[in-house]
Amino acid sequence: MVSVHTQIALSHLTSRTRQTLVSLMGIVLGVAFFLAVSSLMRGSEQDFLDRLVNNQPHVTVSDEFRQAPVQPAERRFPGGAVEIRSVKPKTEVRGIRQYKSKLSQVDSIAGIQVAPVLAGQAIITFAGRDVGVTLSGVVPARMKGVSSIEKDITKGSLDDLDANPNGVIIGEGLAERYRISMGDNLLLASPKGQVRTLKVVGMFRTGNQAYDESQTFAALKRVQALMDRPNIANSFILRADDPYRARAIAAEIERRIGYKAVSWQEASEDIMSLLLVRNIIMYSVVLAILVVASFGIYNVISTVVLEKTRDIAILKSMGFHARDIRRIFVIEGAVVGAIGSLLGVLLGMFIMWVLVQIPIKPPGVAEVVKLPLYWGVDQFVLAIAFAMGSAVGAAWLPARKGGRVQPVDILRGAA
Amino acid sequence: MADATPVLRTRGMTRVLPGEVPVTLVEDISLSIRQGEFAVIMGPSGSGKSSLLYLLGLLDRPTSGQLWLDGEDTSGFDEDRLASIRLEKLGFVFQFHFLLAEFSAMDNVMLPMRKLGRLTEAQQRDRAHGLLADLGLDGHQHKRPGQMSGGQRQRVAIARALANDPLVILADEPTGALDTKSSIVVREILHDLAHRQNRTIIAVTHDPDFASAADRQIHIVDGRLTDNDAWRAEH
Ligand SMILES: Nc1ncnc2c1ncn2[C@@H]1O[C@H](COP(=O)(O)OP(=O)(O)OP(=O)(O)O)[C@@H](O)[C@H]1O
Numbered sequence: 274m275v276s277v278h279t280q281i282a283l284s285h286l287t288s289r290t291r292q293t294l295v296s297l298m299g300i301v302l303g304v305a306f307f308l309a310v311s312s313l314m315r316g317s318e319q320d321f322l323d324r325l326v327n328n329q330p331h332v333t334v335s336d337e338f339r340q341a342p343v344q345p346a347e348r349r350f351p352g353g354a355v356e357i358r359s360v361k362p363k364t365e366v367r368g369i370r371q372y373k374s375k376l377s378q379v380d381s382i383a384g385i386q387v388a389p390v391l392a393g394q395a396i397i398t399f400a401g402r403d404v405g406v407t408l409s410g411v412v413p414a415r416m417k418g419v420s421s422i423e424k425d426i427t428k429g430s431l432d433d434l435d436a437n438p439n440g441v442i443i444g445e446g447l448a449e450r451y452r453i454s455m456g457d458n459l460l461l462a463s464p465k466g467q468v469r470t471l472k473v474v475g476m477f478r479t480g481n482q483a484y485d486e487s488q489t490f491a492a493l494k495r496v497q498a499l500m501d502r503p504n505i506a507n508s509f510i511l512r513a514d515d516p517y518r519a520r521a522i523a524a525e526i527e528r529r530i531g532y533k534a535v536s537w538q539e540a541s542e543d544i545m546s547l548l549l550v551r552n553i554i555m556y557s558v559v560l561a562i563l564v565v566a567s568f569g570i571y572n573v574i575s576t577v578v579l580e581k582t583r584d585i586a587i588l589k590s591m592g593f594h595a596r597d598i599r600r601i602f603v604i605e606g607a608v609v610g611a612i613g614s615l616l617g618v619l620l621g622m623f624i625m626w627v628l629v630q631i632p633i634k635p636p637g638v639a640e641v642v643k644l645p646l647y648w649g650v651d652q653f654v655l656a657i658a659f660a661m662g663s664a665v666g667a668a669w670l671p672a673r674k675g676g677r678v679q680p681v682d683i684l685r686g687a688a
Numbered sequence: 689m690a691d692a693t694p695v696l697r698t699r700g701m702t703r704v705l706p707g708e709v710p711v712t713l714v715e716d717i718s719l720s721i722r723q724g725e726f727a728v729i730m731g732p733s734g735s736g737k738s739s740l741l742y743l744l745g746l747l748d749r750p751t752s753g754q755l756w757l758d759g760e761d762t763s764g765f766d767e768d769r770l771a772s773i774r775l776e777k778l779g780f781v782f783q784f785h786f787l788l789a790e791f792s793a794m795d796n797v798m799l800p801m802r803k804l805g806r807l808t809e810a811q812q813r814d815r816a817h818g819l820l821a822d823l824g825l826d827g828h829q830h831k832r833p834g835q836m837s838g839g840q841r842q843r844v845a846i847a848r849a850l851a852n853d854p855l856v857i858l859a860d861e862p863t864g865a866l867d868t869k870s871s872i873v874v875r876e877i878l879h880d881l882a883h884r885q886n887r888t889i890i891a892v893t894h895d896p897d898f899a900s901a902a903d904r905q906i907h908i909v910d911g912r913l914t915d916n917d918a919w920r921a922e923h
Pocket residue numbers: 685688705711712713731732733734735736737738739740
């Protein structure tokens with residue numbers, strides 16, 4: 274049998290069915306709306322992050338330093354007010370020098386794969402037309418571990434760059450635009466004036482049009498020769514087994530080799546803070562809904578307290594304590610909160626199910642995709658916690674008032 | 689008949705309602721109720737009968753003076769302590785029945801037992817059922833107050849007052865709102881409780897027939913006992 278408090282609480286709620294249902298609806302809608310919005314927001318956030326993580330290196334090591342090198346004058350007068358003007362940088366060959374030893378230092382970090390890249394501008398001359406492209410020199414075996422380019426290859430393969438040192442892989446976009454076919458010979462010129470004839474051994478399509486029209490790959494050695502930068506790479510790109518450890522890995526790399534290492538989180542800081550703002554907005558809107566819903570509960574329980582002052586007086590006269598009375602009304606709030614949460618979760622899941630059925634076709638993508646929804650248990654727990662918290666909180670004020678009713682005041686009035 | 693132990697005793701008990709114009713409800717009440725005594729409080733309307741009963745029933749606290757219940761000085765007890773004493777040792781019957789409308793007769797009678805929690809649920813049911821049957825309500829146990837007559841409701845209220853087997857039953861005009869026939873039934877029940885079961889009963893009444901069966905009549909006028917001097921002499 275339920276406790277006497279619960280029995281009294283339920284009798285109050287059932288005696289005001291309509292008002293109880295209205296306040297229940299508030300909680301149901303609040304919880305359902307929370308779930309729908311939260312699953313959508315977090316689903317799209319996760320989807321977005323996945324794309325972000327998959328389409329860019331987790332850490333990029335570039336040929337820069339975070340701190341400017343200490344100038345000789347500063348070394349001579351440490352802490353002094355040294356101002357240096359008109360520094361003329363000497364023309365030095367930029368890039369990660371002695372990249373092989375730096376690479377092996379990075380390589381020894383656990384849980385990562387790393388590939389050296391030397392990228393630069395080049396001009397392709399084909400059928401009498403010149404077109405500027407980005408030429409990346411890569412080591413195919415290493416590149417496969419750190420980039421998704423391998424799966425975007427539509428003709429040939431990355432390994433063909435190993436087989437044919439004079440091979441080049443271009444985007445399908447470029448190929449279509451200039452009617453280049455597999456096996457065609459392209460004339461590549463570097464800013465250094467070197468010119469080579471390279472043969473198209475592969476093509477890729479990422480879906481990113483600009484990239485597909487301007488990116489080309491060749492063997493690292495070949496590009497080093499073309500750019501006249503032997504034994505130099507200008508970046509390392511890394512993929513971590515756990516992308517969310519990228520910050521720590523980047524810091525470790527900077528500590529080991531000194532070159533600037535940027536994690537994907539750092540690279541996308543603006544996007545990350547945008548996501549945070551989005552979450553703050555979502556949670557405040559949903560919180561506001563539940564606050565409004567809690568007014569409904571406050572209203573129904575206040576009414577019951579007013580209406581049942583006589584009952585409260587008689588319960589207290591027969592020996593119920595103030596805390597018993599408070600408990601009765603808090604139970605009323607909790608019951609509305611619990612039933613509201615349950616129905617809200619069901620309605621929320623239904624809305625989520627409906628959302629998943631909606632086919633959407635993002636521009637530039639051929640396949641029909643479904644809305645990415647997040648189904649994690651934590652958002653259900655959060656929704657129920659919010660609902661129960663606001664329901665019990667809303668019940669607390671009238672409950673306290675009920676607990677303070679003095680039976681004599683009521684008896685004097687009634688007699 | 690009544691034995692000599694005082695179950696309820698007051699000395700110089702005064703209750704003043706504070707306010708811009710303070711109202712003295714009762715003044716300098718000293719009296720003693722013995723175990724098993726059946727006492728009625730009588731007096732004109734507005735003389736302070738109900739006010740006195742609330743004080744005796746620990747529903748209200750005196751502004752000055754003392755009250756002993758079952759040998760215990762209750763002055764200085766907090767609200768919760770007084771509530772616990774009411775639960776265990778006192779039973780109330782008011783002019784209006786004050787039953788919970790959504791609860792059956794059984795459930796109403798079981799309320800104090802469930803709060804006290806000394807009996808098992810089955811024992812509570814048995815006891816509630818028996819109390820109602822004893823008061824002539826067999827077959828009505830599962831009705832709600834709205835489905836019963838005024839006299840039946842008042843009998844349910846009496847059964848509820850008896851639920852925790854109280855030391856003292858306090859009644860404020862228990863027949864005051866009933867028709868003649870019902871009020872005779874309720875009167876007989878209270879008389880029976882006093883004389884056959886030897887219960888301690890303090891009842892406010894205007895009804896001379898009701899009062900005539902009592903062991904003792906306490907008269908109050910303008911908040912003061914008229915037989916105070918007689919009682920003082922006795923002690
Ligand atoms: N809340 C209050 N404020 C001011 N005066 C009050 C209040 N309650 C009671 N009184 C006064 O206190 C006095 C005693 O009231 P009480 O109800 O005890 O009288 P009573 O003897 O029970 O009357 P009745 O026979 O009509 O029930 C009355 O004069 C009443 O007007």
